[in-house]
Amino acid sequence: MDAKYPYARGNFFSAIRILAASSESIQTRLIEANDSILAVTIDEFEGDIELKLKFARILDLLAVDRDEIELVAVENAAHMSDVQAIKLAELICEFFYELG
Structure with missing residues (x-):
């Protein structure tokens, strides 16, 4: 059985x-x-x-500003509280599971 989204699944793994x-x-x-x-x-x-x-939600939590998404994502993650970071990590894990 082939995975439906192999590229996304590999990256999320x-x-x-x-x-x-x-x-x-x-x-x-x-x-x-x-x-x-x-x-x-x-x-x-x-x-x-x-x-x-769901993927858009993850992107929004990582980087609200779309101009320099990689830089903003690093900055956002660096300033997240533990609770915010754990919530985002849980969303990432749930999304990977749904890629099934």
């Missing part, structure tokens, strides 16, 4: 591995996971509005 396999702060782990997450585009979920909306 990498992000989850980074989130799980480090002793760094949750904010630092989110910063390190940004590259994998931001490599996925919202267009990849064109046929699935629910996944598209």
Whole structure:
């Protein structure tokens, strides 16, 4: 059985591995996971509005400003509280599960 979104699934798996396999702060782990997450585009979920909306929510939490999304995502993650960072990490894990 082929995965429906192999590129997104691979990138989110990498992000989850980074989130799980480090002793760094949750904010630092989110910063390190940004590259994998931001490599996925919202267009990849064109046929699935629910996944598209959930991915957009993750992007909004990572980087509200779209001009320099990578820089903003790092800045946002660095200044998140532990509770905010954990919530975002949970959304990332749930999204990966839904890519099933």
